[in-house]
Amino acid sequence: MTNGATRAVLVTGASSGIGNATARYLAERGCLVYGTVRSEKAAAELRAIPSVVPVRCDVTKADEIASAVRAVTEAGRGLYGLVNNAGLGELGMISTWTDAELYHMFDVNVFGPFRMTNAFLPLLLEAKGRIVNIGSQGGMLSKNYYGPYTMTKHALESYTETLRVELEPYGVLASVVQPGGVATNIGAASHAGTVARFQRAQPPFREEAQQILGFLTAPAPEPSTAEEVAADNVAAESETNRKPSSPAIVAEAVYDALFSPAPRLRYLVGTRWEGDRVLNALVAKLLDENANPKHDYSRDELVALLDRHIAARGAGAN
Numbered sequence: 001m002t003n004g005a006t007r008a009v010l011v012t013g014a015s016s017g018i019g020n021a022t023a024r025y026l027a028e029r030g031c032l033v034y035g036t037v038r039s040e041k042a043a044a045e046l047r048a049i050p051s052v053v054p055v056r057c058d059v060t061k062a063d064e065i066a067s068a069v070r071a072v073t074e075a076g077r078g079l080y081g082l083v084n085n086a087g088l089g090e091l092g093m094i095s096t097w098t099d100a101e102l103y104h105m106f107d108v109n110v111f112g113p114f115r116m117t118n119a120f121l122p123l124l125l126e127a128k129g130r131i132v133n134i135g136s137q138g139g140m141l142s143k144n145y146y147g148p149y150t151m152t153k154h155a156l157e158s159y160t161e162t163l164r165v166e167l168e169p170y171g172v173l174a175s176v177v178q179p180g181g182v183a184t185n186i187g188a189a190s191h192a193g194t195v196a197r198f199q200r201a202q203p204p205f206r207e208e209a210q211q212i213l214g215f216l217t218a219p220a221p222e223p224s225t226a227e228e229v230a231a232d233n234v235a236a237e238s239e240t241n242r243k244p245s246s247p248a249i250v251a252e253a254v255y256d257a258l259f260s261p262a263p264r265l266r267y268l269v270g271t272r273w274e275g276d277r278v279l280n281a282l283v284a285k286l287l288d289e290n291a292n293p294k295h296d297y298s299r300d301e302l303v304a305l306l307d308r309h310i311a312a313r314g315a316g317a318n
């Protein structure tokens with residue numbers, strides 16, 4: 001792996017969670033990190049970290065993006081890496097979303113990376129650099145109550161593939177990192193909007209929404225006993241017993257996407273249980289596509305198809 005020392009990388013949404021962990025991780029490994037923030041408090045916190053420079057920027061605001069480009073350009077270190085991390089994680093039954101809420105979700109999660117990438121592209125082309133989009137396993141599968149979130153992350157998948165094929169001939173490589181559940185501020189940041197949408201549910205969805213609201217608004221549970229914590233630690237992960245990962249594992253994948261000589265297009269990050277869930281969803285999609293009267297491979301043909309792709313990877317395709 002190439003040493004990231006002296007490279008300049010911009011991370012959006014560096015005030016908390018994955019963005020903050022990534023900014024620290026990159027700075028500790030020698031990068032100059034520009035971390036975008038939206039408040040003076042967050043800027044002051046970043047300023048205290050060696051080799052991290054806060055940059056005020058809301059990814060939905062063209063004027064703030066333009067001044068971020070000016071600040072980075074004037075700093076004179078160019079820009080090797082752009083990590084499009086800033087994002088919202090609001091939930092709710094699909095019928096309860098307003099146009100404005102859906103638009104805002106896309107504005108931050110999809111148009112944000114699109115605007116930032118276009119704005120910084122001249123610097124990235126000059127550096128023959130890298131773009132890393134923080135997607136989600138929700139870019140590969142869909143789930144009740146996660147609709148708009150997974151819609152934005154599916155869009156980010158396609159966007160990243162487009163960047164990869166269009167920019168690779170010009171020396172810039174794009175990747176998408178797809179975390180599963182990560183322990184961050186995302187749930188708290190989206191709580192009010194999520195609760196409002198479940199409260200808005202109309203018949204016949206109201207009863208189901210009330211059940212979800214019961215979980216969402218329940219008082220914090222009593223602290224677990226040591227025995228309960230131990231039992232929970234050994235219990236297998238499941239839909240109702242999730243084991244969120246540390247943001248550090250996302251930062252590691254981002255580092256590889258930035259500095260590996262051959263970065264992957266996709267980095268699936270998370271627990272084994274989550275990985276199984278994604279692969280099962282992809283196989284189910286493959287079989288849906290194959291359940292087509294005019295185009296259906298037999299089992300043997302499907303296995304041969306898989307073998308051909310595995311062989312092509314072995315030969316260096318990605």
Ligand SMILES: NC(=O)c1ccc[n+]([C@@H]2O[C@H](COP(=O)([O-])OP(=O)(O)OC[C@H]3O[C@@H](n4cnc5c(N)ncnc54)[C@H](OP(=O)(O)O)[C@@H]3O)[C@@H](O)[C@H]2O)c1
Pocket residue numbers: 012013014015016017018019036037038039042057058059060085086087088089108134135136137178179180181182183184185186187189
């Ligand atoms: N946590 C997970 O389980 C998980 C799983 C898969 C993918 N992800 C993805 O990881 C990324 C980071 O999420 P996180 O979990 O670290 O959440 P987080 O702790 O809530 O951090 C989100 C960051 O995005 C910033 N942000 C929000 N709206 C913005 C805007 N309009 N312009 C600029 N910055 C904005 C926030 O800044 P403020 O502090 O100013 O609000 C914050 O720094 C997101 O793209 C998310 O979809 C998270």
